[in-house]
Amino acid sequence: MPSWLNLMIESLPSLLWACLLFTIPLTLLSFILGLSLGFVAALVRLFAPWPLAAVVRFYVWIIRGTPLLVQLFLIFYGLPSVGIVLDAFPAALIGFTLNVGAYTSEIVRAVLLSVPKGQWEAAYSIGMTWGQALRRTILPQATRIAVPPLSNTFISLVKDTSLAAAITVPELFRAGQRIVATSYEPLILYVEVALIYLVVSSILSSLQAHVERRFSRYGGYLEAAS
Amino acid sequence: MITVEGVHKSYNGTEVLKGVSLVVPEGSVTALIGASGSGKSTLLRCVNLLELPQAGSVQIGDERVTFDGGNRPGRSEVLALRRQTGMVFQNFQLFPHRTALENVMEGLLTVLRWPRAQAKERAMALLEKVGMAAKADAWPANLSGGQQQRVAIARALAPSPKVLLCDEPTSALDPQLAGEVVEVLSQLAREGTTMLMATHDLRLASTIAAHVLFLDGGDIIESGSARQVFAEPVDPRTRRFVSSLSAVTGASAS
Numbered sequence: 398m399p400s401w402l403n404l405m406i407e408s409l410p411s412l413l414w415a416c417l418l419f420t421i422p423l424t425l426l427s428f429i430l431g432l433s434l435g436f437v438a439a440l441v442r443l444f445a446p447w448p449l450a451a452v453v454r455f456y457v458w459i460i461r462g463t464p465l466l467v468q469l470f471l472i473f474y475g476l477p478s479v480g481i482v483l484d485a486f487p488a489a490l491i492g493f494t495l496n497v498g499a500y501t502s503e504i505v506r507a508v509l510l511s512v513p514k515g516q517w518e519a520a521y522s523i524g525m526t527w528g529q530a531l532r533r534t535i536l537p538q539a540t541r542i543a544v545p546p547l548s549n550t551f552i553s554l555v556k557d558t559s560l561a562a563a564i565t566v567p568e569l570f571r572a573g574q575r576i577v578a579t580s581y582e583p584l585i586l587y588v589e590v591a592l593i594y595l596v597v598s599s600i601l602s603s604l605q606a607h608v609e610r611r612f613s614r615y616g617g618y619l620e621a622a623s
Numbered sequence: 624m625i626t627v628e629g630v631h632k633s634y635n636g637t638e639v640l641k642g643v644s645l646v647v648p649e650g651s652v653t654a655l656i657g658a659s660g661s662g663k664s665t666l667l668r669c670v671n672l673l674e675l676p677q678a679g680s681v682q683i684g685d686e687r688v689t690f691d692g693g694n695r696p697g698r699s700e701v702l703a704l705r706r707q708t709g710m711v712f713q714n715f716q717l718f719p720h721r722t723a724l725e726n727v728m729e730g731l732l733t734v735l736r737w738p739r740a741q742a743k744e745r746a747m748a749l750l751e752k753v754g755m756a757a758k759a760d761a762w763p764a765n766l767s768g769g770q771q772q773r774v775a776i777a778r779a780l781a782p783s784p785k786v787l788l789c790d791e792p793t794s795a796l797d798p799q800l801a802g803e804v805v806e807v808l809s810q811l812a813r814e815g816t817t818m819l820m821a822t823h824d825l826r827l828a829s830t831i832a833a834h835v836l837f838l839d840g841g842d843i844i845e846s847g848s849a850r851q852v853f854a855e856p857v858d859p860r861t862r863r864f865v866s867s868l869s870a871v872t873g874a875s876a877s
Contacts, residue, residue, distance in 0.1 A: 515716040518673055522710035523730035524782060526702065533733050537720045615720050615762045 401585045408576050408589060415572035416593055419486070423558045423568060427490055428551055431497025438498060439505035453502065460499035466560050468492050473564040489561040497554060504546045508539040541612040548605035552598050559594075569593060624649040624817050625786055630669050630679035630690075632662075639665045641841040642679065647786065647834075650815040654822055654832035654849070658864060661838040663821040667790050670819065671708040672701045683707040684785050706734070709779030713791040715771040717763040723750065723774045724759040730782045749777035753807050769800030773807050780811075787811070789820035793827055805830060825868045829853055837861045 438453045460468070473488040483491070512535050520530035562571035573590035577583045625647035632640040639662045647653045655663040668674040670681055672688065675696070680689040686704045688696045717726050727746035731737040737745075750756045753773040763771055772792060779787055792808065793801035805827050812818065812831040822828050828835060828849060835852040837845040837860075845852060845861040856862040 513716075515712060515714060516718070518710075519712065519716035519718065521673060521705065522671060522708070522712075523778065524702065524706040524734040525730075526698075529733050533729065534718055538718075541720070615764065 401582070404580060404582055404585055405589050408573075408580075408586060411576070412569060412572050412590065412593060415567055416569040416597070419561075419566055419568035420555070420558050421597070423486070423489060423493065423561060423566070424551075424555050427493035427497055427558075428554055430490070430494040432501050432547070434494060434498030435501030435503075436505050438502035439509060442502065442506055443509060456495075457499045457502060460495055465492070465496055465557060466563060468496065469560060469564050485561070485565045488564060489558070489566045493554065493558065493561075496557075497550060500550055501547065504543055504550065505539075508543040508546075509535060511542055512538045544605065544609050544612060548601070548608075552601050555597055555601065556594055624683065625670060625819060626680075626682040627666075627670065628680045628682075630666070630676045630681065632665055632669055632674060632676045639841050640669065640676065643838075643841070643843055644679075645836060645843065645846075647817060647819050649817050651833040652812045652816075652818040652820070652831050653834040653836065654820050654828040655836050655838055656822065656828060656852075656864070656868075657838035662841040663838045664790055666838065667710075667788050667819065667821045670786075671705045671710055671788055672696075673705075673710075675701075706782065707785045709782065709784035709787050711772065711775050711779050711787065711789040711792045713794050715763075715768070715775045715795070717771050717775055717778070719763050722760050722762055723755060723766065726763070726774055727777045727781050730778065735782055746777070746781060749780055750774070752810075753777045754803070767800060768796045769803040772796065772800075772804045776804075776807055776811075780816075786817045786819060789818060789822070791821055791823065793822065793824045801827075823868070825853070837864065839864075 438456065442450045442453045469489060469492040472492050473483065473485060476483065476488075516534055516538065517530055520534040525533065558568055559570035561568050562574065565571070567575075570590055573586050577586045580586065625645075627646075628644045629642045630640050630644070631638070631642055643662070643666055645653075645666075655666060657663045665674055669676045670683070672681070676690045677692055678690050680687060681704065682688075683704060684707055686700075686707055688700050688704050690696065717723075718729065721729060724743070724746050727749055728739075728742045731742035731745060732739065747756060747759060750759050753776055755770060755773050755777065758766060758770060758774075763774070766774065772795075776787075776792075789808070793804050796804060801824065805824070808818070808820075808827065809831045818831075820827070820832070832849045835847065835849045836843050837852060837856075837858070839860050845856060845858045852861065853865055856865050
């Protein structure tokens, strides 16, 4: 067996372990929390009185306008100066959640606006309240449109979690770095790390296709070529 | 049944309704006719409060909501009034993510909280009535315009509203498909459904409306029985409008 392959196989368990224990939980948790935050933020921007909407705009402006890496450093290395000391994982989780929240709030806002006004009126005309119209009529239609852009965010997020390495979260990329530090084989190890990210992203992409198919059963739209 | 008094509605300073009053008697059909921009759609949407008037009052049955400029009526007041009505839209507006049957069941399940089996039974009976029972499981995207509108009528009727509001129910349909919808609406009219409809469709108005109101520039210019308004309009504006309608449809005004 060539030595490079040997090294790859030997490193695989610890890389997968880091992926399973940190990369995937960080991705899933920050996506779920971030999407919830983004959903609330979008509703506030669309339906709440302007001072609240202004707060959301400010939040989105700050998060989108500054680098994610800088945000992570601020939370992990900066906040202790004002007495807020966080472990690496919670710090990363907060950073990624805020980030996902800002980006998805714009997606959610756009897809809610993309459902024709007549659908709200139809829902109201049979006596629904605002909440019922949103839940039963608007969201199911908006969700279908949201799947591709939200999948984009999700897949980007998987890879972005590698930035957490910089604030000492022992996730996939950092695990790779540690092995490089002792094996002196950066090419082999980073190729392996990249391949693992690629596999995870590919699984998520096929999941996206599956979700889209489920939502397209009611037709009326251009069918995606398959 | 419906009493509208002195309803004013303006958008950005443009007055669309200038103090309109009307009464729709129970068990009969009243048609609102008038050119585009005459305010008939707005008037209809003020009846179920999809648009909130700035002044005036709307009463349906025992529910009454009054507007006096400044303060908006409470949400529950608006809902209580709106739940006396059903509405049919020009562009159908079926819920695309629900089958024909689910569209009709939706109000019963979500608003009236009926048990599923009971809602399904009533929805099937209504689809039967509008001739759409065979397509109960079809998605709206796979139905023709006339079929969609018939399902929409069933959906509007499901919660047993006191009045059915129809906003140009046949305007998006070619004559043949419009025919199916006219047929369904006339059957409802014969059964004594109270209806208020805005329409350009002379055939629809003259077949089923007992009363006709002619709107122009946000006011009711002329009102009377269908025969009277179509055959012997008094106001010159009504005369011009009715003759233009007849010219377009090629139909006799009476």
